[in-house]
Amino acid sequence: MxxxxxxxxxxxxxxxxxxxxxxxxxxxxxxxLKMVIEIEESDIxxxxxxxxxxxxxxxxxCVLLDSKQEAQQYLQLALDLRLASVxxxxxxxxxxxDLLKQVLAEMGVPKPNLDFRTSH
Numbered sequence: 679m680x681x682x683x684x685x686x687x688x689x690x691x692x693x694x695x696x697x698x699x700x701x702x703x704x705x706x707x708x709x710x711l712k713m714v715i716e717i718e719e720s721d722i723x724x725x726x727x728x729x730x731x732x733x734x735x736x737x738x739x740c741v742l743l744d745s746k747q748e749a750q751q752y753l754q755l756a757l758d759l760r761l762a763s764v765x766x767x768x769x770x771x772x773x774x775x776d777l778l779k780q781v782l783a784e785m786g787v788p789k790p791n792l793d794f795r796t797s798h
Contacts, residue, residue, distance in 0.1 A: 681721060684720070684721060685721065691714045691717075695707045695708075695735075704743050705743065712736065714732055715732050718732065726763040727760065727763045727770075730756045730757075730770075730774070733752045734753065734770075737751075737752035737781075746784055746785050750781050750787075753778040753781060757775055757778055
């Protein structure tokens with residue numbers, strides 16, 4: 679099936695991206711992860727949380743590359759997807775919100791209230 683082939687390719691590219699990031703080649707890691715996301719966005723079976731995780735990782739890589747506007751864009755997409763997810767993971771949602779706040783602060787943007795922790 680074509681979707682199975684694309685999913686395997688996305689996994690292969692994600693693994694290569696992780697390897698590049700571990701070796702400090704963030705530019706290549708960013709390009710590979712963008713390709714993964716492009717494949718995933720065309721796959722109706724990819725969950726919002728899986729896509730959010732990739733956008734979060736891409737945002738983090740952009741932070742490492744000091745590309746703040748790009749990081750802000752991807753982290754906002756990750757946060758929006760995580761908030762829209764029925765099976766939202768509070769910890770991951772808050773991690774994305776915290777990283778987005780950090781990027782916004784470094785850009786000189788007033789910090790919005792992005793605290794999603796529960797009071798339990």
